[in-house]
Amino acid sequence: MEYKNLFYVLAGVLFILGLKRMSHPKTARSGNTVSSIGMLIAIVVTLAYFGNLDFRLIAVGMIIGTIIGGLFAVKVQMTGMPQMVAIFNGFGGGASALVAAAEFFTKVGTPSQTHYLMGTVGISIFVGTLTFTGSFIAFAKLQGIISGKPITFPGQQVFNGIIALVMLASVVALTLGTGNMMLIITVVILSSAVLGITLTIPIGGADMPVVISLLNSYSGIAAAAAGFVLLNQGLIISGALVGASGLILTKIMCKGMNRSLVNVIFGAVGGEVEGAAAATQKLNIKSYSTEEAAMIFDAAEKIIIVPGYGLAVAQAQHAAREVADFLMEKGKTVLYAIHPVAGRMPGHMNVLLAEANVPYELLKDLDEINPEFEDCDVALVLGANDVVNPAARHDKSSPIYGMPILNVDKSRTVIINKRTMNPGFAGIQNELFGYDNSIMVFGDAKVMLTQLLADLKEL
């Protein structure tokens, strides 16, 4: 009787209970604690039940990991959360690949080398390595180390296809277990690493929420695969939970953009679109000062704030909340409209606004808020672009046609803050800016909001 498996199941149960408590902000924090207790149990049981462990190396590894992970967790700014989750996905995938590789080097050429073992090792290394390199590319894009624009080269699809075939063939060869195993495992690792890179570089900035969700799912699948290698229930249960979580988020993100997963991965949307400059000239834009905007706010009863990635870049979440607080003190209604793909990861805007002490009851999702625009006096769009482009509703030629958008144009007045007239990440111009009820206030979101608040106080 393997008692340790009972403890792994207990850990799994605690993970599930923890995730269950994530269904409400009130219980979520305790849920995270429950989940971490599950992890502690899994680790302690492993240390206690397995003999012949190298405790010194484990201790050194854990100390190094704790310092690095702890520093990341404490230092990261809320605006930088997408990068951090991306890099953590990478470490998770990397850890699983290393576990499988360790098993390979220990068992290869011994009587323990079976087809099952080598097959699962191959799959585990493939998913783990792909997650590792893909996540680091996603991190580099989000951090601005490499361009957020899609990077494409001629024959990319064919190249990916060939690498994928090489990878598949090498995993099959590994499973068969004959031939030069060291050479085969090297090919598995290299081809998976290259695939992780070439599948991630063509994906544009605005599609990052999908990619991060997908890599999140992969990191879970990689852990489960390592569980299959070691026949360890703990890894399989936890990996499956994370895999499912990532898949659901991926699906929600794809739905938020009305795109298929295949289109996101192979579409390379977000490059330079021809004719975008010409479209700008046709728009009749009204540019107002913050003073004029303040007067419009003063006359308004109901205001909806629409935050986008520009708000995160400008670190303007606190300034936005201060303006909202002032308006609410004057007896006005203020709500926040959060599009599913606003920002660079699922729920990005919610975390930023929570950081600025905006109560979560005021944050409304797409379905809740869209009817509210009908009787809204002012919609304040802060650094959002594609998610408020009405072309998505009617212009069949638009790349974002069919994407569910926030109907800000239904408001009496739309005040749009942008730094410049540059198009959004989908690379297309927004016809909303030229609408009769639209007013542009140019400038950095934080500077603009601070000035707006000063002007409001002077009225």
Next chain:
Amino acid sequence: MIDVITIFILAMFIGFEVITKVPPTLHTPLMSGSNAISGISIVGAIIATQAGGSVGTWLGMIAVIFGTINVVGGYLVTDRMLKMFKRK
């Protein structure tokens, strides 16, 4: 082998059921929290150090580092975020 596949499939279903109930407001903490859970590979990493001074042991140790980053960083940052979610 059938056993582990059964466990995997059932766990996936539970995952789907539980996670569809998470509201969009909490999607970022959900992600970093589930990220911490995927640090469970640390269990495999610990076991890998059994190999006794060979390549496997060292790979296991690097995996322990990676897994710990995931576990510690993931849970801490999730807690930091969830602490901020407040009512009126």
